Amino acid sequence: MGVLTDYFRAADDAAVLDALGETEGGPLVGGAGTVFDGVEAKGVDPSVVLGQLVAVVRRVEWAVGLVGETPVWPTTPPPGREGPSGEDDPWATGPWVTRLGRPVRDTLADLPAAEASDVSARWAAQAEELDGADGEDLRPLVEELSALARRAREAGEDLYCWICL
Template sequence: MGVLTDYFRAADDAAVLAALGDAEGGPLVGGGRAVFDGTEAKGVDPDVVLGQLIAVVRRVEWAVDLVGGTPVWPTTPPPGREGPADEDDPWVTGPWVMRLDRAVRDTLAELPAAEAAEAGARWAAATAEELPGLDGEDLRPLVEDLSGLARRAREAGEDLYCWLCP
């Protein structure tokens, strides 16, 4: 099974941290209801797969640091930990939440709806190894969802976040 990833928008890190306790199963299904406005994107990790989409939209070459982010959860590494991590250590077991750079949000927000199909096709070609068997038509709805989410986040003055769970 691949990594589960949800992309969502929130006012700030404090709002995300406050909701984490009630969001068993992720920010989109906490308590059986969506805690945040977002979209599921199984296997679309921020650094590689989302990074490929950002590269496609910006028309630049992909690089591992193209999608910048700040860890939000877990909040801090265990103090003075020596030796191997404990099996319950959230830094090892997840889930993890990161706030994406605003440049990523703005790149997705500025993608014209008319270009979603082309971006999906180019993204499918760029991620053939990471998302095998998917073509541009398969990815077009996700491109549209991520772009719409980014637009709503920007209009509300919010940030985009990614929740990852192994």
């Protein structure tokens, strides 16, 4: 089972929640159902894999919480819920949407284009979750995420991640 992850920019949480209602949970990026400007990044979860990219760009060690995610959907578990209750339970299968911290947006936005190749190589070497990916294969994704972050910052928007199993 693969994890689908899309990164996108939006004005605020309310816009994301409206879009999720209109699309019955998404996805919100890609194909005819595109709602937001974004990047499809299958398997690049925000907490670990994107967090490792941010750590590489900042030249720091990766740590839990580096990305500073805030849950957008679902917001809170239903009362009395003790665990997954079936295929229709969004807490069990998704989708989930998180808002990324603005420092992450700005870190990605500030990445100089000339450094994308070096950053991609170091990210590939560091993130074992990328399953031996080659740095040059990751370079377009790094460039797309950086460009998305720049557009988000220029528009005064935040970056979000839509995740589904």
